[in-house]
Amino acid sequence: xxxxxxxxxEGKVTNVELxxxxxxxxxxxxxxxxxxxxxxxxxxxxxxxxxxxxxxxLIKSTEVIIGK
Amino acid sequence: xxxxxxxxxEGKVTNVELxxxxxxxxxxxxxxxxxxxxxxxxxxxxxxxxxxxxxxxLIKSTEVIIGK
Amino acid sequence: xxxxxxxxxEGKVTNVELxxxxxxxxxxxxxxxxxxxxxxxxxxxxxxxxxxxxxxxLIKSTEVIIGK
Amino acid sequence: xxxxxxxxxEGKVTNVELxxxxxxxxxxxxxxxxxxxxxxxxxxxxxxxxxxxxxxxLIKSTEVIIGK
Amino acid sequence: xxxxxxxxxEGKVTNVELxxxxxxxxxxxxxxxxxxxxxxxxxxxxxxxxxxxxxxxLIKSTEVIIGK
Amino acid sequence: xxxxxxxxxEGKVTNVELxxxxxxxxxxxxxxxxxxxxxxxxxxxxxxxxxxxxxxxLIKSTEVIIGK
Numbered sequence: 001x002x003x004x005x006x007x008x009x010e011g012k013v014t015n016v017e018l019x020x021x022x023x024x025x026x027x028x029x030x031x032x033x034x035x036x037x038x039x040x041x042x043x044x045x046x047x048x049x050x051x052x053x054x055x056x057x058l059i060k061s062t063e064v065i066i067g068k
Numbered sequence: 069x070x071x072x073x074x075x076x077x078e079g080k081v082t083n084v085e086l087x088x089x090x091x092x093x094x095x096x097x098x099x100x101x102x103x104x105x106x107x108x109x110x111x112x113x114x115x116x117x118x119x120x121x122x123x124x125x126l127i128k129s130t131e132v133i134i135g136k
Numbered sequence: 137x138x139x140x141x142x143x144x145x146e147g148k149v150t151n152v153e154l155x156x157x158x159x160x161x162x163x164x165x166x167x168x169x170x171x172x173x174x175x176x177x178x179x180x181x182x183x184x185x186x187x188x189x190x191x192x193x194l195i196k197s198t199e200v201i202i203g204k
Numbered sequence: 205x206x207x208x209x210x211x212x213x214e215g216k217v218t219n220v221e222l223x224x225x226x227x228x229x230x231x232x233x234x235x236x237x238x239x240x241x242x243x244x245x246x247x248x249x250x251x252x253x254x255x256x257x258x259x260x261x262l263i264k265s266t267e268v269i270i271g272k
Numbered sequence: 273x274x275x276x277x278x279x280x281x282e283g284k285v286t287n288v289e290l291x292x293x294x295x296x297x298x299x300x301x302x303x304x305x306x307x308x309x310x311x312x313x314x315x316x317x318x319x320x321x322x323x324x325x326x327x328x329x330l331i332k333s334t335e336v337i338i339g340k
Numbered sequence: 341x342x343x344x345x346x347x348x349x350e351g352k353v354t355n356v357e358l359x360x361x362x363x364x365x366x367x368x369x370x371x372x373x374x375x376x377x378x379x380x381x382x383x384x385x386x387x388x389x390x391x392x393x394x395x396x397x398l399i400k401s402t403e404v405i406i407g408k
Binding site for chain 1: 361362402
């Protein structure tokens with residue numbers, strides 16, 4: 001399946017922190033950039049996310065704010 | 069001002085495309101990653117965005133989807 | 137690729153309307169529900185979206201508001 | 205009050221899971237589609253959400269990603 | 273209908289600008305705050321939005337970034 | 341740094357509630373408006389948010405829904 005989301009950054013999971021409902025996932029995409037993703041705990045478990053996993057961080061272009 | 073947004077990716081504007089209401093901005097953050105940001109035309113003009121500008125792409129962590 | 141987005145609704149494209157920067161896409165998911173998706177024109181062209189296409193509408197659970 | 209949000213899917217709450225800050229709500233909208241909504245615990249309590257409630261899932265069209 | 277969205281700011285429409293797909297709406301909520309909302313042109317027309325209308329700006333709490 | 345986010349509401353923090361992964365922050369922006377922001381606990385700690393802090397609530401215009 002091809003996605004409309006313009007931003008698809010490949011990286012590796014470096015940390016998974018589970019709460020009761022949400023999970024905080026760290027993804028190293030390239031030196032020096034790390035992406036923080038907050039998803040449901042349910043999704044983190046469903047994907048079986050763990051340190052070292054190769055993943056893709058998807059971000060819709062309307063969600064990006066620009067600072068200058 | 070320090071921001072709560074976890075993801076702050078530095079890059080350079082490589083393209084600015086203005087519509088009537090929205091604008092599509094391309095930001096090269098690091099080989100081989102380019103970020104597409106859609107902001108209001110009003111914001112693009114207000115920031116005076118143009119090719120070559122050093123900018124920061126801000127993304128709240130709740131907006132990131134993970135693919136594996 | 138498996139996605140963290142909890143909501144993945146299958147449907148058929150019933151209309152594609154292109155603006156200068158954005159595109160408005162109608163997707164019939166099931167009687168009587170139609171999903172409206174606004175994506176970049178660039179994405180609509182990149183996916184080659186047209187009436188009759190079988191597609192999936194992906195929505196992150198943090199984007200849903202509940203009315204009661 | 206009439207809302208600008210294009211997507212208003214009617215359904216029934218099938219599960220409510222409360223965390224410390226957030227809540228995960230399942231809404232069955234139509235066979236075979238279930239919507240997952242993550243809202244604040246405060247909102248879930250304020251609406252008094254419980255299994256069996258008739259609710260509406262509201263999604264702004266800019267939040268929808270298309271997969272094909 | 274009562275909504276889960278925590279932020280519901282009442283105000284008056286001060287400007288409506290229509291593009292091909294999107295619309296930029298200005299809402300004065302209280303001195304000195306003006307809210308800019310970008311919605312689909314379709315929604316703006318469907319609500320019949322025009323200068324002077326009393327409206328409510330709804331914002332889900334997960335969409336707010338804090339600067340300090 | 342100047343931001344593309346159209347909505348920047350100044351206010352004062354009136355409550356901070358931390359969960360395992362997320363935090364619920366109340367910001368009084370002007371009588372009678374209070375903004376609720378849900379950010380990561382990590383961000384709340386990183387900004388050292390506490391009652392009485394002067395902060396800014398940033399909201400991208402595409403995230404605003406209009407009710408009329």
